[in-house]
Amino acid sequence: MAHGARRKAASGETNGIDAFLSGRAECDGGIVSVAESPARRFSRMDALLTSCALVALAEMGDKTQLLAMLLATRFRKPVPIILGILVATLANHFLAALVGHSIAGVLTQPWFRYAVAASFIAMAAWTLIPDKIDEDAPLKAPSKAGVFLTTLVAFFLVEMGDKTQVATVALGAQFDNLLAVTAGTTLGMMIANVPAVLFGEALARKVSMRALQLAAALLFLLLGLWMIADLQGWIG
The missing domain is CATH 4.10.910 (30s ribosomal protein s13; domain 2)
Structure with a gap:
């Protein structure tokens, strides 16, 4: 017994x-x-590093980077400009990642994952389109506080609907890790924009923006194709 x-x-x-x-x-x-969703398989470091790399490359030659150069040229006060970019990016990308995170928590069906993959592939094409910004727009700020607020408002508004914000929404949906995606995309924006503020046109002359845009487009394309292959079960 x-x-x-x-x-x-x-x-x-x-x-x-x-x-x-x-x-x-x-x-x-x-x-x-007890099976985890595809987004849960990624670590925080995966989300942070991927978000940082994609956004840093996508930001090269983007209109927000052109805005950063314009602000630096007009005001010549790099510290409040950099702080304004940081705060604006944190606020904007937190909201964008929150949207992606919320959508991923509700829509876990395969078709939604395919939609996210398609958005990355579309981002690859969008990244290749050069941006322009109105350099004659009136920007006046007499003090450091005025420069900070001007940068904060201008950067937040210009970033609305921009490719890096759309990418942040898609990254938030893909990785389902709100803080890591926000930190990664913000870090990527600062990597691209701090040198633009400090060195401006000299940096633009020495660095091939087109090559960086092509690299960003390739990364977006590879991520989208990888997601499709994963959904199809072609990746072990």
Whole structure:
């Protein structure tokens, strides 16, 4: 009888392990899924580094980077300009990542994942389109506080609907990690814009913006194709 009990216990343990490995577990007569969604498989570092790299490259030659150069040329006060860009980006990209994060929590069906993949591929094409900004727009700020507020408002508004904001929404949906995506995209924006503020036109003359835009487009394309391959089960 003791041997039978041990066999039964061992059998129950084995069945429990098999159920877990198959992605299901029994609880109170019901079946509970323990499989994680695709977005949950990524670590915080994956989300942060990918977001940073994509946005840093996508920002090269973007209209917000052109705005940063314009502000630096007009005001010649780099510290309040950089702080204004930082605060504006944190606020804007937090909202964008929040939208993506919220959507990912509601829409977990495969078609939505395909839509996110398609958005990355579309971003690849969008990145290749050069941006322009009105250099004759009136920008006047007599003090450091005025420069900060002018930069904050201008940068936040120009970033609305921009490719880097749209990319942040898609990244928030893909990785489902709000803070890591916000931190990564903000870091990417600062990597691209701080040198633009400090060195301005000299940097633009020495760095091939077209080459950086092509690199960003390639990264967006590869990420979109990778997502499709993962959804199709072509990636182990």
